[in-house]
Amino acid sequence: MKSKSIEFIMEGRRQRRRRWIIVTSSLTAFLIIVCCAMLLLGNTIYPVIDVIRALLGEQISGVSFxxxxxxxxxxLAGLFAGFAFGIGGNTFQTMLRNPLANPNVIGITTGSSAAAVFCIVILHTSDTIVSVASVGAGLATVVFIYLFSKGKSFSIGRLILVGIGIQAMLNALISYILLVGAQQDLPAALRWLSGSLNGSQMHELPSLIITVLVFAPIIILLGKNLSILELGEQSATSLGVNTDKTRIVLILCSVCIIALATAITGPIAFVAFLSGPIAKRLVGVGFSNIIPAGLVGANLVLASDLIGQFAFEVRYPVGIITGIIGAPYLIYLLIRMNRKGEL
Known part of the structure; x- marks a missing residue:
């Protein structure tokens, strides 16, 4: 009887592992397809062989440029920014055990956006300064949210409410900066605020790529501890997890990759919000959905950008398309949580 129970448990684990592998492989395959589509499609559709030759460094008139x-x-901007938003958003949602506790809703990306807009419109700084300011402002926003929501005891609900309030304040600050800024700087700032891959340049990307390649593996390695944190503070402590240290490392890594992605592409709406729940629904329980969440985020950004470029007569920034997708889900989630008494 005991051996049958153990075999039943092991079989369930094998099934969950197979599901994780199938989902991750499928998301990776779809990501490769949309990456190829991004390279092939445009005002002119080039032959595959010409695209490959151009990528290998051969100079072909028109094609190489x-x-x-x-x-x-x-x-590349959509790929790494989407992956960063997906992993970062999933980390916050899992760690705080609430789908609303993501960087978009609680104001972290808004803090990065406010710093970036200030640098672009008022200071006219370089891209490097914009990136540094975005990361610093994102970290500062996290600190303010934590301090204002701490009270006598830590409360996730209070943290979300404080985050929403800080987000509203920062949005007002962004509006004021745009109001007093020079007229010629506003189009660039507004295009950036909508979340766009337009104008992405190769020299801007190394900082984003390196940041994702450094911090994303740390989050993945802490995936087991992150899953244990989802059980609650007492359960995690009893299972030997240093909750404070783990939470600090996860927050720092997540904020860094999200803030830098925001500095490069702007705050692409709802990607951090949608990626975790979608990945969790696809993967199921029992295995970490950190990598699937990152893949979902990258797929969302690239697929939405393709839709924004080619599905309509007018070309729309990627943030508008992801906003159209994400807003109904946010309303649905709020209604469902209200019915369950979670709000």
Missing amino acids: AINTIRLPRM
């Missing part, structure tokens, strides 16, 4: 200067940077 379009691929290496326009399409490749756009694709």
